[in-house]
Amino acid sequence: MTATTAQSASGPATASGGAPASAPVVAFDKVNKSYGSVRAVADLDLTLHEGETVALLGPNGAGKSSTLDLLLGLRTPDSGAVRLFGTSPRQAIEGGRVGAMLQSGGLMEDVTVQELVRLACDLHPRAHPVRQVLEQAGITEIADRKVNKLSGGQEQRVRFALATAGASDLIVLDEPTTGMDVSSRQTFWAAMRAQARQGRTILFATHYLEEADTIADRVIVLHRGRVLADGSSAEIKAMAGARRIAFELDEPADEAALRALPCLTGIEISGRTVRMRSSDADATVHALYGLGVYPRGIEVAGLGLEQAFLAITDAATAEEAGR
Ligand SMILES: Nc1ncnc2c1ncn2[C@@H]1O[C@H](COP(=O)(O)OP(=O)(O)OP(=O)(O)O)[C@@H](O)[C@H]1O
Incomplete structure (x- = not known):
């Protein structure tokens, strides 16, 4: 990573604004971003590689949107560097290498869906045909509808269409399925999987953990602007280092005795039903x-x-409180 960062610092290496093929898709190098006294992103190092589908998880205020904004060049880091494909975010976006679907970002209202998608295609250096973009996003049927007449879920699909208007190498999605019903979500992720199969790198922030679990091959947990965990979903589960233990008792539980069991990290007693979390299930x-x-x-x-x-x-919150 250090080699490509150093190389790209001198500017684009190819006519298309690209950089050496070996450059990571995304490279955050000790990036910091504060809003007044709030430190939204703290010394963040992050590298994404070609073809990965990565979920960004974190509680409210963890810094997910700020990270994506920095990645897209919508905000400037206070310190540190963000590189996409070894170039600046701006160069990467101008070169059509990045498609993004942001959380809010108003859509032009007084145009039809088709007109808006056509505009996005016109602006993309490697645009797909409009009909194909509409179809992939599942919005062919509402192509002639005015954007200001759409439901929340339909708007999200239109945003998805704008993010996939061309053959971008990286697709960035901030909570993409918010407001979508179950079937829209399924359609959406099927379309996303198709993009991933074509070798695109996908980074999405979400609060739906089952989406991260089933869609992503890498999960990054952010907390107070830092990476708390980074690995496959299975690795994150193992990292938590805990097992669930559940059982029923014949008689109402002796709560004090149960709470004193070794290695417990959590316990819930409801009459005769006991549920525990343990860092060493065998010992417990x-x-x-x-x-x-x-x-x-x-x-x-x-x-x-x-x-x-x-x-x-x-655990991270408790550790910080104890400091
Ligand atoms: N424009 C801003 N001005 C001031 N503080 C901000 C601004 N944008 C974000 N913050 C603060 O920075 C921190 C990180 O916010 P951010 O939106 O990046 O988190 P998030 O993980 O995306 O949260 P959520 O899951 O709620 O969308 C929060 O404490 C937030 O209040």
Whole structure:
């Protein structure tokens, strides 16, 4: 990464504003961004490679949108450098290498869907035919409708069409499925998968953890502008280093004894039903039997991505509070 960053600092290496083929798709090098006293992005290092589908997760205010804005050159870092394909975000965008779908960003209102998509195609150096863009985004049927008459979910599809108007190498999506119903979401992700199969790099911020789990081959968890975890969904679950234990007791639980079990990182007792989170399920279950109780239907399982996400971000919050 250091080599390509140094190389690209001297400017575009090809006529199209490109850079050496070896440059990472995205490279954040110690990037900082604050708004007044709020540090939105803190010493962020991030490298994305060609063909990856990456989910950006994080609680509200973690810095996801700020990171995407910096990536797209919509905001300037206070310090550090952002490079796309070894060039500046602006060069990459002007070269048609990036398609983006942002959270808000008003759409032109007094035009039809088709007119708006045609405009995006006209502006893209490597545009697809308008009909194909409409079709891929599932908006052929509403092509003649005025943009200001669309529902929230339809607007999102139009934004998706604008992001995929041409053969961009990187597609950036900020919470793309917000406002979409279940079937629109499925259609949307099917279209996104088709883009990924064509070798495009996809980066999307989301609050829907099941989307990250099923769509992304890499998950990055942000917290207070820093990367807390970075790996495959399975690796993130393992990183949380915890297992779920659930069982029923014959008699109402002795809460104090259960809460004192070793390696517990969380416990929920509801009558005779007990659910726990443990950093060492073997040790916890062994000690549980030592209490002389008879747990029925005992289940030990790994955490889902959502629970792993909560475990990781809760632990970071607790650590910060304890400092
Ligand atoms: N224009 C701004 N002015 C002041 N503070 C801002 C601005 N934009 C973002 N922030 C603050 O920066 C931090 C990061 O915000 P950001 O929108 O990047 O987070 P996010 O992870 O996208 O959040 P969400 O999931 O809620 O969309 C938050 O504390 C937010 O309040």
